[in-house]
Amino acid sequence: MKKLTFLLVALALVACKNDKTTEVNTEKETTSETNSTSESASSEYPTKVFWGDTHLHTDLSLDAGAFGNRIGMDEAYKFARGEEVTSSTGLKAKLARPLDFLVIADHSDGMGVFPGIVNKEEWATKLKEYPRWRKFYDEGKNSEMALDIISNFSQRTLSFKTNDSTMMRPVWNSVVEAAEKYNEPGKFTAFIGYEWTSLIKGNNLHRNVIYRDNGDKAITQIPYTNEDSSDPEKLWENLASYEERTGGQVLAIPHNGNLSNGMMFMEETISGKEFDEAYLKKRAKWEPLYEVTQIKGDGETHPYLSPNDEFADYENWDYGNLDLSALKTNEMLEHEYARSALKIGLKYKTTMGTNPYKFGMVGSTDSHTSLATADDDNFYGKASNVEPSKDRWKHPFVQSDKGIIYTWQTIASGYAAVWAHENTRASIWDAMARKETYGTTGARMQIRFFGGWNYTDSDLSNLVEAGYSKGVPMGGDLINAGTKKPTFIVYTLMDPLNGSLDRIQIVKGWAHADGTLEEKVFDVVWSGNREIDSNGKVPSVGNSVNLEDGTWDNSIGATELKAVWTDPNFDPTLEAFYYVRVIEIPTPRWTLYDKLNYGVEFTDEVPLTHTERGYTSPIWYSPK
Amino acid sequence: MKKLLKDPFLHFILIGVILFALFRLVNQTTETKNTIVINDFDIENIISTWEMQWKRPPTEQEIQNLINVNLKQEIFYQEALKMNLDHNDEIIKRRLSQKMQFLSNDIAAMIKPTDADLEDYIQKNKEKYLTPYSYSLYQIIFSPDKRDNNLKDATDVLNLNKNTSFEEMKSKGDALPFNYHFTNINADELALQFGTQFSEALVNQELNNWVGPIPSGFGYHLVFITQKTKPELPKLEDIRKEITRDYEYDYQKELNESIYQELKKQYDIRIDIKSPDFDPEFVKYLQEKLNN
Numbered sequence A: 001m002k003k004l005t006f007l008l009v010a011l012a013l014v015a016c017k018n019d020k021t022t023e024v025n026t027e028k029e030t031t032s033e034t035n036s037t038s039e040s041a042s043s044e045y046p047t048k049v050f051w052g053d054t055h056l057h058t059d060l061s062l063d064a065g066a067f068g069n070r071i072g073m074d075e076a077y078k079f080a081r082g083e084e085v086t087s088s089t090g091l092k093a094k095l096a097r098p099l100d101f102l103v104i105a106d107h108s109d110g111m112g113v114f115p116g117i118v119n120k121e122e123w124a125t126k127l128k129e130y131p132r133w134r135k136f137y138d139e140g141k142n143s144e145m146a147l148d149i150i151s152n153f154s155q156r157t158l159s160f161k162t163n164d165s166t167m168m169r170p171v172w173n174s175v176v177e178a179a180e181k182y183n184e185p186g187k188f189t190a191f192i193g194y195e196w197t198s199l200i201k202g203n204n205l206h207r208n209v210i211y212r213d214n215g216d217k218a219i220t221q222i223p224y225t226n227e228d229s230s231d232p233e234k235l236w237e238n239l240a241s242y243e244e245r246t247g248g249q250v251l252a253i254p255h256n257g258n259l260s261n262g263m264m265f266m267e268e269t270i271s272g273k274e275f276d277e278a279y280l281k282k283r284a285k286w287e288p289l290y291e292v293t294q295i296k297g298d299g300e301t302h303p304y305l306s307p308n309d310e311f312a313d314y315e316n317w318d319y320g321n322l323d324l325s326a327l328k329t330n331e332m333l334e335h336e337y338a339r340s341a342l343k344i345g346l347k348y349k350t351t352m353g354t355n356p357y358k359f360g361m362v363g364s365t366d367s368h369t370s371l372a373t374a375d376d377d378n379f380y381g382k383a384s385n386v387e388p389s390k391d392r393w394k395h396p397f398v399q400s401d402k403g404i405i406y407t408w409q410t411i412a413s414g415y416a417a418v419w420a421h422e423n424t425r426a427s428i429w430d431a432m433a434r435k436e437t438y439g440t441t442g443a444r445m446q447i448r449f450f451g452g453w454n455y456t457d458s459d460l461s462n463l464v465e466a467g468y469s470k471g472v473p474m475g476g477d478l479i480n481a482g483t484k485k486p487t488f489i490v491y492t493l494m495d496p497l498n499g500s501l502d503r504i505q506i507v508k509g510w511a512h513a514d515g516t517l518e519e520k521v522f523d524v525v526w527s528g529n530r531e532i533d534s535n536g537k538v539p540s541v542g543n544s545v546n547l548e549d550g551t552w553d554n555s556i557g558a559t560e561l562k563a564v565w566t567d568p569n570f571d572p573t574l575e576a577f578y579y580v581r582v583i584e585i586p587t588p589r590w591t592l593y594d595k596l597n598y599g600v601e602f603t604d605e606v607p608l609t610h611t612e613r614g615y616t617s618p619i620w621y622s623p624k
Numbered sequence B: 001m002k003k004l005l006k007d008p009f010l011h012f013i014l015i016g017v018i019l020f021a022l023f024r025l026v027n028q029t030t031e032t033k034n035t036i037v038i039n040d041f042d043i044e045n046i047i048s049t050w051e052m053q054w055k056r057p058p059t060e061q062e063i064q065n066l067i068n069v070n071l072k073q074e075i076f077y078q079e080a081l082k083m084n085l086d087h088n089d090e091i092i093k094r095r096l097s098q099k100m101q102f103l104s105n106d107i108a109a110m111i112k113p114t115d116a117d118l119e120d121y122i123q124k125n126k127e128k129y130l131t132p133y134s135y136s137l138y139q140i141i142f143s144p145d146k147r148d149n150n151l152k153d154a155t156d157v158l159n160l161n162k163n164t165s166f167e168e169m170k171s172k173g174d175a176l177p178f179n180y181h182f183t184n185i186n187a188d189e190l191a192l193q194f195g196t197q198f199s200e201a202l203v204n205q206e207l208n209n210w211v212g213p214i215p216s217g218f219g220y221h222l223v224f225i226t227q228k229t230k231p232e233l234p235k236l237e238d239i240r241k242e243i244t245r246d247y248e249y250d251y252q253k254e255l256n257e258s259i260y261q262e263l264k265k266q267y268d269i270r271i272d273i274k275s276p277d278f279d280p281e282f283v284k285y286l287q288e289k290l291n292n
Helices: A002-037 A062-066 A073-080 A113-118 A130-138 A142-154 A165-182 A232-246 A277-286 A338-352 A425-433 A457-470 A590-598 B002-006 B008-027 B040-054 B060-082 B090-110 B115-124 B150-160 B166-172 B187-194 B196-201 B236-265 B280-290
Strands: A048-056 A101-104 A189-191 A193-196 A207-211 A250-254 A289-294 A360-363 A396-400 A403-406 A415-420 A437-440 A446-452 A471-473 A477-479 A487-493 A501-511 A517-526 A560-566 A576-584 A613-616 A619-622 B134-142 B181-186 B210-216 B219-229
Touching: A048 A073, A048 A189, A048 A207, A048 A289, A062 A113, A062 A130, A062 A142, A073 A101, A073 A165, A101 A165, A113 A130, A113 A165, A130 A142, A142 A396, A165 A189, A165 B236, A189 A425, A207 A232, A207 A425, A232 A250, A232 A277, A250 A425, A277 A338, A289 A338, A289 A437, A338 A501, A338 A517, A338 A576, A360 A613, A415 A425, A446 A457, A446 A576, A446 A613, A446 A619, A457 A471, A457 A487, A457 A560, A471 A477, A487 A501, A487 A576, A501 A560, A517 A560, B040 B060, B090 B236, B115 B236, B134 B150, B134 B166, B134 B187, B150 B210, B150 B219, B166 B219, B181 B187, B187 B196, B196 B210
Parallel strands: A048 A101, A101 A189, A250 A289, A289 A360, A360 A437, A477 A619
Antiparallel strands: A048 A415, A193 A207, A207 A250, A360 A415, A396 A403, A415 A437, A437 A613, A446 A471, A446 A487, A487 A560, A501 A517, A501 A576, A576 A613, A576 A619, B134 B181, B134 B219, B210 B219
């Protein structure tokens, strides 16, 4: 009652001042909204790559809030757009280069619970966990609280339902409203989205759900949760019912599978049924992309899976699942890394006619700080408790009776790159759906990749035009070679603010008729005059990073690499995929910047340099 | 007067005064007696909270129990207030101060800016809204990939080609996927393509001459600028959505801060630290700092 009186009085006070402006505002908003769904193709093919993050958490996420995140969607959007904001720990934060798009993907489970606890909402105070969490909160024990939440959520031992609609509805409304407010067609795309936080016994099966639509449609259905079901098939049903009811469009991007303990790319359904064609088709339809790299490790491949790949051992997290309640075994690996999953997909294409794991690549941060950055020299960490500070490196990130993962093991990765016609929800989403994307570990190199039947070296002088007119871009298909061999154009322009280029590789995977799988990495083009050694490899480019001042020498690499490549071992009867991996010369890892900025003395196990890389969506070959 | 009417703190005070008056008015009848009324609103609240937790409506017995529990809480609450037990309770302190914060957020959300407010805001934040420099220019690049000394090559070409035609000049550099001729490209886009080092170096270059070499992440460039447009303030209509958003964001923060500062002025804050562990200079510093 009191609150109501207050509102009435306050409204009366400001009403006269207000009338006119409100009117104008509404008009303006309507026009900008109608603009954003209509795609105007300015040229036949995309000429610009747009950079973004499809996986960012704000204080709305239960665990992010618990880790100390006190800034929200306003700050997240402002930061992504290139404005300066103040981080949760009071640091002035700004990107060196703005992003073009952002998906705020807060956990749908318990969306709004944290603000409820902070604000002592009555329903929140009645939760069984409230006294324990409140105590953590009051004593400033952010990490303890977050780990408690993650571990109880992972093991499904929370006392309350995390999908309560009275709790979620107002939060979802505010998520949609914020995206509408910051979305500016042509300038910056704020996608509406959320993270479906499926966890089965601590095994991470999260998916980021991204709407093509504007708020009018997206607001009609509250997000699907792990509480509703942990089974992706149920999520797809939910997305299908949304599309059917609203005429909208939505897709899901699986979280890096490295914490799924072999469940991200299984060979049966989550409910234990054998694959049937309908299932395979659904997986391929709803999940056209995969998050190949992020702060919690890189998921392209693993040395155990790719023993002949000297670049395979890159920032892998192979310790266990999300809460380290179960440790990793080697048998799990092939069902949680991108390259092996792409191969398993070919097996099903060969034996059952449909490829369930026909996905393209993106990288994203999964940052829980509201700050979307994958820049090593501007890294705000996985969560607000490990924002820049002298001691963050030795802070345990995950800890259980089975092991510890330290903050120094997190990586400043990654970004999603999308070749689209223009910067709008519709245009970027459509490019995601057709997989014209690549993921990087944070560097913004420009990568082009085309497949066709008759590219020649002369096409390199006009490679974009030739690429599109004589073949397909990354994410596309080549079918029925007959007597021909596939040819590919690879091209990369270095990131002018990052390392120069060591080499461009093509990774090929293929399936024999009996279902056995193979892979091979080809060095296609590289910097300098290095010659292929007796192992068939291009020797290392060397490491020019000066550990005393963090500088490096770009002259050991190339600013630009390009080539036309033909598969020397092509068999037209076998299913295959080809994707590009670009390797930069070694540059400082975020840990080196911490060392230089704060004078940290690390233990020897902490790496100080690394080779940033980019992974494109594959081009698939099929005999039919 | 107009300025006074817009003062956020005044709004806050006015609302407070009116609230207080209304509260007195409404509570006059109940002031002398101990009456507790449980109405439809209360009972709906009790039931919906129950349903949220248990996923079913409560039985009559349960409703009765719930009312009893609530009643007990209300009576204890009323008596505790009379005994001033709420004073100096850390949790109540935090909660009440938070409620003040919400109050000011609510007010901020209600006050919509006029065009004049927005124009004023743009003027005050000029730097942020100035459009970037914009250029029409020709550029060629000398890449380290293809040359032993790309800086020297660039310098030589510059010195030997003061009057060479645009057509001829085009082929003097290396083939990289950049335009030779840019028309009205702004500095932000140039910075995204070549790095900020390059775009910033253009500001002081002379027009209508080949100049350089200018370094970028890709090598050394020679540049011929035909047109340079200085930064200007955009019209409100062109950036209305952005300005409104920024204004409201800042206004809320400012309102919170100014309410705090105004209220703080009404308090005399004294630092009474005598412990020898503290440097007296530091105590003095604190004293000054906290009263400003």
